[in-house]
Amino acid sequence: MSRFQDEVELVPRPAFAIGVCVWLAFFLLMFLVPIGHDPQLRNWPLAGKLAISVLPGLPLFFLASLVGYVYADAKRRGMRYVMWTWLAALIPNAIGIILYFVLRDPLLLNCTQCGAQVRTGFAFCPKCGGSLSHACPQCRRAVEPGWTHCVYCGASLSGA
Ligand SMILES: [Zn+2]
Ligand SMILES: [Zn+2]
Numbered sequence: 001m002s003r004f005q006d007e008v009e010l011v012p013r014p015a016f017a018i019g020v021c022v023w024l025a026f027f028l029l030m031f032l033v034p035i036g037h038d039p040q041l042r043n044w045p046l047a048g049k050l051a052i053s054v055l056p057g058l059p060l061f062f063l064a065s066l067v068g069y070v071y072a073d074a075k076r077r078g079m080r081y082v083m084w085t086w087l088a089a090l091i092p093n094a095i096g097i098i099l100y101f102v103l104r105d106p107l108l109l110n111c112t113q114c115g116a117q118v119r120t121g122f123a124f125c126p127k128c129g130g131s132l133s134h135a136c137p138q139c140r141r142a143v144e145p146g147w148t149h150c151v152y153c154g155a156s157l158s159g160a
Contacts, residue, residue: 007069010076015068019061026057063094070100077105078117 030053034041041049070088074081087096108117113130123135123142133142138155147157 007073010072011065011068012072015064015071019064019068022064023057023061026060027053030056063097066094066097070097073104074100076108078108078119079105 067088071081071085074084084100088100106120111118111125114128116127118125121142122132136143136150136155139153141152143150
């Protein structure tokens, strides 16, 4: 739950504000126009009136929030966030957003020595040269803790 909350907090305030405005515009449009003019709708119970006023704007509210999320998430992952925000906003039926979630890069890590953002899989920090993970003693590429041999050059890792 807290992870989900962290992700929601990533959505920039303006994206939430735009979502709320769009939703409010739809709410007023639905509430004032058809309910004010359609005699059949006017006889509906209040809950029904509220439901048909509240619901149409909701998908747009979620869409605006998701586009905001794509913007912030792409930025923190070091991706081309301007391009992805446009794709998420402009491709219909949320296909841009789905594409983003399929294609997004893994989260960046922070170098333990200088704090610079580095991609997962890097063996050394590009800023300070500090070691980020185990590296093969022969070819210096990143290796995983359980390996006994380097997958790139075949060197034995038993000493490492
Ligand atoms: Zn560093
Ligand atoms: Zn190697």
